[in-house]
Amino acid sequence: MGKLSLAAKITHVPSMYLSELPGPHHGCRQAAIDGHKRIGERCRELGVDTIVVSDVHWLVNAGYHVNCNSRFKGVYTSNELPHFIKNMAYDYPGNPELGRLIAARATEQGVFTRAHEIDSLELEYGTLVPMRYMNGDQHFKVVSIAGWCAWHQLDESRRFGAALKDAIEASDANVAFLASGSLSHRFNDNGxxxxxxxxxxxxxxxxxxxxVVQLWKAGDFATFCKMLPEYNAHCFGEGGMHDTAMLLGLLGWDKYDKPVEIVTDYFASSGTGQINAIFPLP
Incomplete structure (x- = not known):
């Protein structure tokens, strides 16, 4: 019998990696890095063995997709922001069995999903950045889910999240789920x-x-779920905020009512709104 032990909405801003490097921005994202480390420590305390990440930097145009290779290893440079993340080495174990089960359960419940075990299908930085700080010692297995669902409805991702919960419970894994994406996501103008x-x-x-953070702190997800489509549309939700829909589908959608635990306070980064927050399990 599998178990969901932790769920969170997290930042993955590339300036976290920049923050490590010598230069004018050294240390600028230490609070966000520390937040990731605390979430990783909490996962260890809870006996988590696999971290499932909904990654809004993995764009898909049709269907739902799970990257569940047995090993993820490489050197990553961001195509989008190569001056922020370049030559970042990574090496993490995967969990193919859980990934296949997620795809099967979601498909059974009417959300067609494919599981992939392809060496050339690389992880995106919405997964790689948090794993750098939570999983540097390769303690956790990693499964990455495409969270930038370009032509999908948010309700489909809600249903995917509900199926994800069923898959976790049917597995033998102890899982943490991370919705890896921003709040508002309108970048600063070029120049x-x-x-x-x-x-x-x-x-x-x-x-x-x-x-939104006030609503989350109050556990008022009945209100938040009503406003999510407009919030996404008017505040340029990252990846269409499908990571957030998956997270709340996993937790019970508008029936979920737990006040969130803020791990890293809200902050602005390159025009966007960011946070690290743990969503207590119902």
């Missing part, structure tokens, strides 16, 4: 000054993000 790396792109987005 913005370098210090804009620490700014929100529009005050409107900050105000909506802060209201």
């Amino acid at each position: 913005s000054p370098e210090e804009a790396i620490h700014m929100i792109s529009r005050e409107f987005f900050r105000q909506v993000d802060e209201r």
Whole structure:
């Protein structure tokens, strides 16, 4: 009998990696890095053996997809932001059995999903950044789910999340699920000054993000689920906020009512709104 032991919404901003390097931004994302490390420590305390990540940097145009190779190893440079993440080495074990089960259960429940074990199907940085800080010693197996679902409905991802819960419970794994994506996600305009790396792109987005965080702290997901489609549309949700829909589908959607635990306070990064937050299990 498998078990879901932890669920969280996390940042994966590439400036976390930049924060490690010598230069003007050294240490700028230490709070976010520390938050990832605390989540990793919590996973260890809970006996987690596999981390499943919904990665909004993995774009898919049809169906749902799970990357569940037995091993993920390589050197990563971001095509999107090569001046932030370049030559980042990684090496993590996978969990093919869980990945196949996720795909089978979701498909059985009407959300067609494929599981992939392909060496050339690489991980994206929505998975690689958190694993760098949570899983540097390869303690956890990793499964990555495509979270940028370009032509999908949020309700499909809600249903995928519910199927994911069934798959975890039918497995022999102890799982943590991470929705790896931002709150608002409108980048700064090209040509913005370098210090804009620490700014929100529009005050409107900050105000909506802060209201969302208030709702989460109050456990008012009945209200949040009602506003999620418009929040996504008007605040440029990253990956369509399908990672968040999966997370809440896993937890019970609008019936979920637990106040979240803020691990890293809300912050702006390159125009976008970011947070690390643990969602207590129902």
